[in-house]
Amino acid sequence: MSVVVPTLNEERNIAWVLERMPACVGEVVIVDGFSNDRTIEVARATRPDVVVVNQRGQGKGAALRTGFETATGDYIVAIDADGSMEPAEIEYYVAALDIGYDLVKGSRHLRAAGSLDLTPVRRLGNSALVGAVNLMWGSQLSDLCYGFFGFRRTCLEQLALHARGFEIETELAVHAISSGMRIAEVPSVELLRHHGQSHLSAWRDGWSIFRLLARERLPVPARPLVDALDRRGLEAVGS
Template sequence: MSGRIAVLIPCYNESVTVGKVVDDFRHVLPEADVYVYDNNSTDGTGEVASAYGAIVRREPRQGKGNVVRQMFRDIEADYYIMVDGDDTYPAEVAYELLAPLMDGSADMTVGDRLSNGSYGEENTRAFHGFGNDLVRWLIKVIYGFAFDDVMTGYRAFTRAFVKTMPVLSTGFQIETEISIHAVDRGWRVVDVPIEYRDRPEGSVSKLSTFGDGAKVLRAIASLCKDYRPFVFFGLLSLVFFAFGLAVGLPVVGEFCLTSHVTKVPTAVLAVGLICCGMLSLTAAVILDTVAKAHRKQWEMDVYRVIQERDRCR
């Protein structure tokens, strides 16, 4: 396979499993550089990874999003595989993830745990499946793209994708951010079904179902505001208009019948809500224009990265 390959493994207290993960990927992809970024582990994760032949670096800012941001900044390669260090994803399918990138049919591939049912069979944590389905549904409604698996930690990317990905998240919402970025920017995405296996005994998940779930939902709202401001503020405008009409129509009806307004505070509230709706609609139009300008600039950044890659070849 032509091109430099980097395997990115963000880790926090994964000493039980990281050695096997590094060993598996070095066996399957002997030509690849395997990087482990140790995120303040206290159980010797970095030392174990180094003993198994990984290139170990430290990231002091806590949170998976912070780790991924630094990985994307630091590491130079033509193709990237990102995988969790918990030994839940099979290294054997690495070539299947890379193939669509190398033949030019995809910019990001996603290790899909859900289509074949392996995630539901192995993962017994309550509400995780529901949360994944909810995020998939929200992305489909807002962006019109149906992912098979949004929250998977097993993905592969081209260099152009990685070097133009503005990572804003600090924690586990990074997978959602990457997925939304890929859809909004029109990257080609291919789902690759994989066999998921649950964590081995002694390995503990750091994911909080409700705490991190709430962060993911906030991230979706924030990214919608940034990437699709017309949708975000347009919906907000409709809410204000709806409440304004609900409050104001009885006042208008009373005035038409009696030529008097007895509920002055209600009338003021209705006017205020309608004004807020108009302001939100104005913000939607202005920010949509700004977002389109940013998207044009981003497209030029992608061209620059691709031209740099071609020159290096």
């Protein structure tokens, strides 16, 4: 199985994440958003077999899409690089995929789960978004805006992911629901980021998610995927 880790200036956090990967992880794909610190050097020193790729496009969604296309494992699990997610929990995702689920989402609202980092604003926003998705799609999700999840690689094309930013977690869920995939939630404890500041903006990214939900439900033509590429990535390809 493969684990995809999007990174941007996480040199103080990435070693903790890689050191705690369980034995079931056969491949770790680091998708770097052109970090200007030693993130990649630390990652390679900690786990020499990591696969490192530069993300195509801008934002977390673009980074994850790049990682998903690079990963070779039958199962793909996404985890953040900031130490806010316990890598040992990956075994729960693998177990759920093993018994037949197509998409497994981490939830901070199940028994034995929780969060040390949900501010009142984030908690309110997440509740509103979960309620909107459950109402519009008839689902019974308990959590939505959480980036710890896993799925079968064979489902990647069907998921048809286009999102550029943090809204990719919502896009993944609603596309899985619309496609009739078998979905499970597993308990997860969200920890505090170990070092540095989060790249998430509750208001900006929450608004992006609401716009995504509107696009998914309104009868508008599908928009083509257009990524804004970074010149550094193009230069790396040509070298």
